[in-house]
Amino acid sequence: MNETELLAYLKQLCGTEDEKCEHKEFSRLRHALANNAGKDIVSYVSALANMEGGILLIGVKDGLSQIVGIDDTSDLTPQRLPQRLCELCTNLSTERLSVDEYITSDTEKKVWVLHVPRHCPRKPVYAHKKAWQRNGESLIGLTQERERVILAEPMGIADDWSMAIVEEASIDDLSQEAITVAREEYKTKHPGLALEVEGWDDATFLNKAKLAIGGRLTRAALLLLGKEESSHLLAPAVPQISWVLKDEEGVEQGYEHFGLPILLSARKVHEKIRNHRIRYMSESKLFPEEVQKYDPWVIYEALHNCIAHQDYELGGRINVVEFPDRLVISNLGSFIPGSVENVIRQDAPPERYRNPFLSRAMVEINMIDTIGSGIRRIFSKMKQRYFPMPDYRISPERVEVTIYGRILDERYSELLARDNSLTLEAVIALDRIAKKLPVDRETIKELRSAGLVEGRVPNLYISAKVAQATGEKAKYTRYRGMDKQYYFDLIVKGIQQHGFLTRKDIDDLLTDKLPDYMNEKQRRTKISNLINELSNKLEKICNEGSDRSPKWVLCEDRDITNNY
Incomplete structure (x- = not known):
């Protein structure tokens, strides 16, 4: 092809710079490979790989206005470049990583078309010890949100840890007490089958409850129903829930570890939690005189979510840390939906989730209601109690939820008690304002329009209108100040x-x-x-x-x- 024909071909192949295509001159190729973080070839390879893969055109001007060609390639060749890139870019896949070389017949200008493969599941690609990504046609550092998406990617059905058959295991490795409890919960979930369940032997029940496949025990069955002495069959996973008691200063006062069967251990942890009744006095007289410190359903749902979505391949345990006024429950593994806001906003089951086989089995034995609805229901329950919303802390390796056992801001709670028409989204935003946490501008604008908040960012507070309605005039004045x-x-x-x-x-x-x-x-x-x-x-x-x-x-x- 001559220069005109090659330019037309390249425009057809990769005409617009976006998340999949990049045009670069890089005429002095050996100096452009890895000498300028954020602007060199390896940085662009990392960025393209961390999206859906793409093409890097080398030897052309931006916008494909002209072919300039490349020279000074040193020892780099189309055959050697992929190998060098794999040495310089951590986690870069070799599959479909290739270079096509074109030399114009009339001007002898050289152009390389570098085909960059998509990252491997859960493995961001790094260059200069940093992961990069595309943002339209720009190159930026990998954002936390994009990193969470990559780390949460499914490995495929064959890689569902909970579905794997444990060949060495038999029904003798299961706890009869746990099986009995699971049967009762199955009948609660399926009341129409209650009489039929009585006639099933254990093997039939395990198949029906989706804990076994063709009579063979899965990791899910051992995790939920296994005997303590059978835990080695799940190694290197650590099938444990740890309960830790701490005082106001965070000093440990006691702890206990609970192993297999996890179905029973979740109940034992629940029994350890000091869920006494507490009395709240209110000027409005809208609060119940006594409430439990924590809603039992919320505790179970949060704990069972951790069991369902723990990344057991990471070899960690589930933790429940009890403070005098709050519970902190955590599990290992990324948060696949990306953010709690996504879950609340979509109000629908996620398209994918970790341990789908285990999650379905937990639905069958009544540990979780439905897959994907738990978080929104937890928030709704806390709204109904006029308590603070749960706080989620999400990192690529860990998910932590804090459940409060006391009212933090009485104005916020009084508002919930008086106005049950508030949407869950509005309540979550008010909760964040009460906790002095950031809220997006559009939401603040909506709350101002509704007369619910005053002040300037970041010093927002519940408005005078609400304070007067809730008997909080003095507190409002102290917060807003005098003229x-x-x-x-x-x-x-x-x-x-x-x-x-x-x-x-x-x-x-x-x-x-x-x-x-x-x-x-x-x-x-x-x-x-x-x-x-x-x-x-x-x-x-x-x-x-x-x-x-x-x-x-x-x-x-x-x-x-x-x-x-």
Whole structure:
């Protein structure tokens, strides 16, 4: 092909720069391979691989306006480049990694078409010890959200850890007590089959409950129903739930590990949790006089979700940490939906999830209601109790949920009690504001329009309208603060009484009267601004001391009490 024909072909192959295509001159190829992080060939290879794979055209101008060709390739050839890239890019797949070389017949310009394969499941591709990605036609560092998606990718049905047959296992490796409990829960889930279940032997029941396949035991069966002494059959997985008790300072007060069968261990952990009844008093009288510290269903659902979605191949255990006012429950493995917001917003089962065989078996024996609905129901339950929403902390290797056993912000809880028309999404946003957590601008705008919040980001607070309706006027005033004239009057009257005030005197006078949301630095700045306006702009007070040791007095011959 001549230069015109090759350019037309390349435009047809990869005409637009996007997440799958990139155009680069890189005419001095050996210097462009790996000498400039974020701008060299290996960085673009990492970025394309961490999307869906793609093509890197080398030897052309951006936009394919011209073929410039490449030279100075040193020892690099189309055959050697893939090998060098695999040496420089961690996790880069060799499959479909190739280079096509084109040399124009009329101008003898050389162009390489580098075909970059998609990353392997759960393996981001790194260059310069950093993972990259495409954002449209731009190259950026791999975002947390994209990393979570990659790490949560399914390995295929054959790689469903829970579905694997354990050839060495038999029914003798299962706990009869656990089987009995599982039968009762199966009948609860399928009341129409209750009489029929009584006639099934254990092997039939295990098949019907989707714990066995053709009479052969799966890892799911051993995990949920296995005897403690059979845990070696699941190695290197650690089939345990650890309960840890801590005080307010986080100092450990006690712990206990619970192994197989996990079906029974979940119940034992639940029994360890101090779920006593607590009394709440409220001016509105809308709260029940007594409630349980934690909703039992919420505890079970959160714990069973951890059991269902734990990445057992990572060799860790499920943890339940009990503090005086909250539970922190965690499991290993990425959060496949990407974010809790996605789960709440979609309100539908995820398209894929970890351990699907185990999850289906847990549905059959009534450990979880339906696959994918648990998180939204947990949030709804907490809304009904007027308690804070759960907090999720998600990392590529771990998911942690905090469930609160007390009210953190009475204004927020009173609002839920008075207005049951609030959507779950609005309640979650108000919960984040009460906890001083970030909320997106569009949501803030909607809450302002509804008259639910006031203040400026990041110091948002429940509005006066809500505070008045809930009997929280005093707390609202302390949080929002008084108007400027109030502080001016305090300073002037203080000087009238004492003749003069130092800066420390003014600090002592005003500090505890400023809004609750202000920190120490913000309070000092606010007081400085008040003094500056009162002295320079309004000329009501004058400094008879020095800048370092001010001595504020009333300016002479002025009406100091009314004319601000």
